[in-house]
Structure formats: structure tokens, C-alpha cells
Amino acid sequence: MFFHIDTKSNAPLYEQIIQQVKEMCAKGLLIPDERLPSVRELSSHMVINPNTVSKAYQELERQGIIVTVRGRGTFISKETDRTIDPGxxxxxxxxxxxxxxxxxxxxxxxxxxxxxxxxxxxxxxxxxxxx
Amino acid sequence: MFFHIDTKSNAPLYEQIIQQVKEMCAKGLLIPDERLPSVRELSSHMVINPNTVSKAYQELERQGIIVTVRGRGTFISKETDRTIDPGxxxxxxxxxxxxxxxxxxxxxxxxxxxxxxxxxxxxxxxxxxxx
DNA sequence: GAAAGTGTATTATGGAGATTAGTACACTTT
DNA sequence: AAAGTGTACTAATCTCCATAATACACTTTC
Structure with a gap:
């Protein structure tokens, strides 16, 4: 369920997280309503800063990939509105x-x-x- | 013959130059032995630093796309060894x-x-x- | 040979973005 | 009440990009 970071990559950590979540969704390894690791859980597991994970999650939510609920957690969106981004x-x-x-x-x-x-x-x- | 910079792009200037040279080569708009603008010429035309152009040219040479000759200029490689980079x-x-x-x-x-x-x-x- | 033009090297400086650190807040579940 | 959730904020550090200024080695041209 967790992600891997490529230290050789020049891509920022938060972008690597974004990329992997989207990839797993496209592959069907993450399904709607499935819960992602909490910010603190994932950050301690990946040994990175919670802020970095939060930044990734926020961008994923902006893209409509996930939904966050205060106090509960973050989840894969029900119907990923597949046309949101015009770019x-x-x-x-x-x-x-x-x-x-x-x-x-x-x-x-x-x-x-x-x-x-x-x-x-x-x-x-x-x-x-x-x- | 010159290149355009996209200020909205988050890609570094030197990478934009690299990308455009490679694209023009692939399109056939730049042919073997053709001479590229000199470092100073291009940098003043694009209103950027000579070092930035130089950095782009050096990376292009590393990839085998161009060849530089001291005192003469930089040219598109004769036979772009199409398999140089294993990655x-x-x-x-x-x-x-x-x-x-x-x-x-x-x-x-x-x-x-x-x-x-x-x-x-x-x-x-x-x-x-x-x- | 002198001048102008080529790529290259060096050092220093400023700025932007990524990441970390620490703390605090609002919310939900148990 | 306690523990767990996402969020907000400020500060510090680090790296990369880009600039600036100067100097060097080479080639072509006159």
C-alpha cells in the first residue's frame, strides 16, 4: 500500500507520491472509497516530512483524484471526474x-x-x- | 533558427533549449553539419546568460546531438549515433x-x-x- | 601579427523551490 | 477524555537555476 521514493530521481518527493497514486488508480490497485495512509503514517513510513505528504495529497485533491475528510482521512474519489483538467x-x-x-x-x-x-x-x- | 522561451513553463531555460534543438533535429529542421548560433549570439538574442546557453550545448554534446569545435562553433553531429544512451x-x-x-x-x-x-x-x- | 569571433572555465551572487522542523488548531472516532 | 485525522503557520536549510564579470585557448579573417 505504500510508495517508494527514488533518490536518484530529480523529481520532487511530493511529485513522486502524486505520480504513484495516479498510477495505482489507473492500474486499478486503488479503488474508489479506498483509504490512503494517513499523512503522519505515510510520512513516518517513508521517513519524510508530514508537510511533504500533505502537499502531495492536496494537489491530488485539487485534481479530483482523492477526497479528504477532516478527522477521518483521505480516500480515493468515487467517480473521478475524468475531464476536469482542460490542460x-x-x-x-x-x-x-x-x-x-x-x-x-x-x-x-x-x-x-x-x-x-x-x-x-x-x-x-x-x-x-x-x- | 532561434528558439523561444516559455516563461510560464517551469522547465529550466537550458532544458528548453535542449528540447528544442532535439525537436528540430527530429523534424529535420536541423541537418548534420549545420551550424548552431554561437553561445554569445544566442544568449544575447534570447536575452539570457551565456553560461545558460553553454550549459545546454554541453549537455547536447554529451548526448551526441551536437559537436563543438574550439574557435569555430557548434554543429549538428554527422551521424547522430542513434543508440548512444542506454537509458x-x-x-x-x-x-x-x-x-x-x-x-x-x-x-x-x-x-x-x-x-x-x-x-x-x-x-x-x-x-x-x-x- | 592583430583583431574579431569561437567555446570554455572560474568565482561570486541572488532567487526560487523543495524539504525539514516545530507548533498549534479543528475535526471525528472510540 | 484520548487518540487519530487533515490543516495552517513560521522559520531554517539546501539545492538548482540563472546571472554577472572576467579570463583563457583556439580559429578565422584581414
Whole structure:
């Protein structure tokens, strides 16, 4: 249920938490109404500051991924309103563009990149939307 | 021939330069042996510090994208050794994974994501490897 | 050879963001 | 009442980004 931090990564700790929660949701490893570790619990387990965990949770709530209830805890949103963020499409294109550029330098073809994309989808274990 | 900086972006200036050079190479807008603006020229044109441009160029050379010649200038590599970086594949997978996750929250299907990838490829104007 | 233009190296400085630390508050459950 | 929840606040530290100013080694041009 907990997360891992990559000290070699240059990504901030709170962003790593955000990324992993979203990934687990997309994979179906976290389901609606499921409870996340409390701020203090997670921070002591990861040996990081509670503020850092709180910052991650607050951003996740801003994105509509989770819901926090005072005194009770934080939970995965019932129906993640899948269209909240208008900049989402732009972000997707950006990620794809970077993938294409790196793919160019790796010497792979477009076909191979698509196959790689299929692979990544497989790893998501079909828990996301099928087809 | 010059680059544009996005002040709204949180990406460092030197990374924006790197990204744009690589993108233009992949698009075929920069060809082997073509000369890049000199450090001083580019820095004064972009109104940024020469050191920042230099940092970008040095990282590009480390990746094998460009070659610098003392007293002459910096040029696009003849044959970009397309396999230099072993971490390249991992990077591609990471970009794809992030795209898939955001795609999930955008409510798009796998088919739609692949179509989006095709679109991004189109925008590269077929200057990269065909098929 | 002198001048102008190239990339590079060095040191110092300021600013922004990430993270930690400590404390306090409001709420809910038991 | 006690323990556990998220939250708010201030302060300090650290790292990275970017700037500034200067100097050096090299190449091309005149």
C-alpha cells in the first residue's frame, strides 16, 4: 500500500507520491472509497516530512483524484471526474512528443513505438478501460 | 533558427533549449553539419546568460546531438549515433506511461491515444524515419 | 601579427523551490 | 477524555537555476 521514493530521481518527493497514486488508480490497485495512509503514517513510513505528504495529497485533491475528510482521512474519489483538467490533453500530447523525439534518437520506427505503447498498456494489466 | 522561451513553463531555460534543438533535429529542421548560433549570439538574442546557453550545448554534446569545435562553433553531429544512451528506452517507456495515465484521467480509450500518437507523428512532418 | 569571433572555465551572487522542523488548531472516532 | 485525522503557520536549510564579470585557448579573417 505504500510508495517508494527514488533518490536518484530529480523529481520532487511530493511529485513522486502524486505520480504513484495516479498510477495505482489507473492500474486499478486503488479503488474508489479506498483509504490512503494517513499523512503522519505515510510520512513516518517513508521517513519524510508530514508537510511533504500533505502537499502531495492536496494537489491530488485539487485534481479530483482523492477526497479528504477532516478527522477521518483521505480516500480515493468515487467517480473521478475524468475531464476536469482542460490542460490534460495538452499534457498528453507533450508526453507523446517527447516519446517520439527520444524514439527518433533511439533509432526505433514509428511501428516499434506503437508496439511499445501497447506493451505499456499491457503492464497496466487491463485494469484501465479496455479497447 | 532561434528558439523561444516559455516563461510560464517551469522547465529550466537550458532544458528548453535542449528540447528544442532535439525537436528540430527530429523534424529535420536541423541537418548534420549545420551550424548552431554561437553561445554569445544566442544568449544575447534570447536575452539570457551565456553560461545558460553553454550549459545546454554541453549537455547536447554529451548526448551526441551536437559537436563543438574550439574557435569555430557548434554543429549538428554527422551521424547522430542513434543508440548512444542506454537509458533512452527507459525514458521512452516513462513518457509513454505518463501519457497512458493522463489518458486514463482524460477518459480517452487506448485507440484514441494511439490516434493521438499518430497525429503527433504527422506534426513531425515525416522528416523522421518513415513507416 | 592583430583583431574579431569561437567555446570554455572560474568565482561570486541572488532567487526560487523543495524539504525539514516545530507548533498549534479543528475535526471525528472510540 | 484520548487518540487519530487533515490543516495552517513560521522559520531554517539546501539545492538548482540563472546571472554577472572576467579570463583563457583556439580559429578565422584581414
Amino acid at each position: 490534460r490533453l495538452k499534457a498528453i500530447r507533450e508526453f507523446l512528443k517527447e516519446a517520439v523525439i527520444e524514439n527518433y534518437y533511439a533509432g526505433y520506427s514509428k511501428k516499434e513505438l506503437i508496439e511499445l505503447l501497447e506493451e505499456v498498456y499491457e503492464e497496466m494489466e487491463g485494469k484501465t478501460d479496455e479497447n | 533512452r528506452l527507459k525514458a521512452i517507456r516513462e513518457f509513454l506511461k505518463e501519457a497512458v495515465i493522463e489518458n486514463y484521467y482524460a477518459g480517452y480509450s487506448k485507440k484514441e491515444l494511439i490516434e493521438l500518437l499518430e497525429e503527433v507523428y504527422e506534426e513531425m512532418e515525416g522528416k523522421t524515419d518513415e513507416n
